[in-house]
Amino acid sequence: MEVTKKLADFIVSTVLGNIPPEAREIGKRIILDLLGVSLAGSRDPMSRIMTEYIKDTGGRPRASVWGKKFRTSSSLAALANGTFGHALDYDDINRNMRGHPTVPVLPAALAAGEEAKASGKELLEAFIIGVEVETKLGAGMNPHLFENGWHPTAILGAMGAAAAAARLFNLSGEKVCMALGIAGSLASGLRQNFGTMTKPLHAGRAAQNGVMAAQLARRGYTADPGIVEAKLGYANAFSGAGKYDLNKIVANLGDPFDIVSPGVGLKRYPSCARTHPAIDAMLDLVVQNDIQPEDVEAIACAGTYTTPTMLIHSRPRTALEGKFSLEFCMALALMERRVALPDFKDQKVQDPKIQELIRKVTFSVRPDLNSLEQSGNPSTTVKVTLKDGRVYTKTVDEARGTPGNPLTAGEVKDKYRQCVKGIQSKKDMEKTIELVEGLENLKRISTLADLLQGASH
Structure with a gap:
């Protein structure tokens, strides 16, 4: 051919x-x-x-x-x-x-x-x-x-x-x-x-x-x-x-x-696109339920198996690494209730409060997204567990700005x-x-x- x-x-x-x-x-x-x-x-x-x-x-x-x-x-x-x-x-x-x-x-x-x-x-x-x-x-x-x-x-x-x-x-x-x-x-x-x-x-x-x-x-x-x-x-x-x-x-x-x-x-956010569904989910959960950072026990994210191969910095120390860190983006969305250009600074990534939240974030592969056919699927689930036992969960399939949910x-x-x-x-x-x-x-x-x-x- x-x-x-x-x-x-x-x-x-x-x-x-x-x-x-x-x-x-x-x-x-x-x-x-x-x-x-x-x-x-x-x-x-x-x-x-x-x-x-x-x-x-x-x-x-x-x-x-x-x-x-x-x-x-x-x-x-x-x-x-x-x-x-x-x-x-x-x-x-x-x-x-x-x-x-x-x-x-x-x-x-x-x-x-x-x-x-x-x-x-x-x-x-x-x-x-x-x-x-x-x-x-x-x-x-x-x-x-x-x-x-x-x-x-x-x-x-x-x-x-x-x-x-x-x-x-x-x-x-x-x-x-x-x-x-x-x-x-x-x-x-x-x-x-x-x-x-x-x-x-x-x-x-x-x-x-x-x-x-x-x-x-x-x-x-x-x-x-x-x-x-x-x-x-x-x-x-x-x-x-x-x-x-x-x-x-x-x-x-x-x-x-x-x-x-x-x-x-x-x-909408100056970070790797694979972070965006999780950011949308976290921002919605934080605002709708008035979640305070000090009340959070754990943040569990789940998505396709390729996500960790794109977001390769689970313990970032610089703003550039933060763009490829699901953990930082979750911590930032929780702490600031926004994810914006001014937030991607080395000082913000290294902030002790941000670093403490980063350690509370985990990622696992969703069973429905563990195949080659689903390797490009951006759908992500975020589950926030509070210290008092309350649990809030949200799944975002298409982040705001994508063709299915355009600006x-x-x-x-x-x-x-x-x-x-x-x-x-x-x-x-x-x-x-x-x-x-x-x-x-x-x-x-x-x-x-x-x-x-x-x-x-």
């Missing part, structure tokens, strides 16, 4: 007019969400380190570094902006991908689009195509890609980023195959690095790899034209022999688009405003929202990119 060629044909032939209106609207919504969390992430300490690296490395000023008031090469801008976008773990998710679809693709698309002097219509078109490619690859290669220890955002995202950049550079079908072949070899990212600065680097490198792959292919650089399906190729190497389904990758390309079904979830358009815009407060002026904030909502009508995406540079910092 010529999977790589079929992906390339889809990348070359798909036009915005053939993309359903619902997909276009969702596309713009998730673009706005990622721009907001990226600007917020541009103020994280890891982003300072990345900015210093980018400036030292240099590069012709072709694309904007978001929130930083300078420009660099397209590939380095993609690296920086992709890292910023994942710095807070506040960006969107897709179930087929088992990762974050927008953060590798949008930074690559905007950087390549600035270089290509693209329109908003061309950006939106390429972005939706890139997301479709990476998520359909995920549908055919998961769960084994994930279970082998790879970070899907990095592995699949490099291909989505390459698809978007190749489209913006107007590559032929043959050269798109080359770009995918190059990106397939560049892709990497290990889940053991969850809870460190290197996890966001995975997203930045995926975006950079996509731009680099398309730029090399444009110049005539070669790769294997059948990289996805080849015996020693992409699917076999990352998922394992016989543990992927090539038909699932191409059978339903664009029908439906993955951003419509199964959809893309937008986060409204107004809530997405409010999240954007909260993320960029103090980075963009109120005028630029509202203008950015306006431009994204009317992206198809934007003559040059440089107009949007200029707004994303924000105030100097």
Whole structure:
């Protein structure tokens, strides 16, 4: 099966007019969400380190570094902006991908689009195509890609980023195959690095790899034209022999688009998405029953067997580890009755009262979620036992913000405003929202990119 060629044909032939209106609207919504969390992430300490690296490395000023008031090469801008976008773990998710679809693709698309002097219509078109490619690859290669220890955002995202950049550079079908072949070899990212600065680097490198792959292919650089399906190729190497389904990758390309079904979830909390059902449950229990931290004897959580393989920091000491700690998120929700950006600080994680609550949290596998088929099921049960013997239990199957329980358009815009407060002026904030909502009508995406540079910092 010529999977790589079929992906390339889809990348070359798909036009915005053939993309359903619902997909276009969702596309713009998730673009706005990622721009907001990226600007917020541009103020994280890891982003300072990345900015210093980018400036030292240099590069012709072709694309904007978001929130930083300078420009660099397209590939380095993609690296920086992709890292910023994942710095807070506040960006969107897709179930087929088992990762974050927008953060590798949008930074690559905007950087390549600035270089290509693209329109908003061309950006939106390429972005939706890139997301479709990476998520359909995920549908055919998961769960084994994930279970082998790879970070899907990095592995699949490099291909989505390459698809978007190749489209913006107007590559032929043959050269798109080359770009995918190059990106397939560049892709990497290990889940053991969850809870460190290197996890966001995975997203930045995926975006950079996509731009680099398309730029090399444009110049005539070669790769294997059948990289996805080849015996020693992409699917076999990352998922394992016989543990992927090539038909699932191409059978339903664009029908439906993955951003419509199964959809893309937008986060309410700046932590790993697998914590979100439990956070929703805990917050509901605390508020409805006026539970006080000092009255709690034990907190028992139960969900799928893959949860501990994602939330790998049961005794966190840093804010980054806290994002991948069910125990910290439960303690935080109980103590503060919220889970918000300002709470993810090292001092908060190390607070003796938080640490005491962390030790009261346990996790077990629910019998109904102990199979490979249920490995991606986020449903979580939280049981809070009080010292006086009272017990409160709640199960959340779909966290608020997921496709089955989505945020409204107004809530997405409010999240954007909260993320960029103090980075963009109120005028630029509202203008950015306006431009994204009317992206198809934007003559040059440089107009949007200029707004994303924000105030100097």
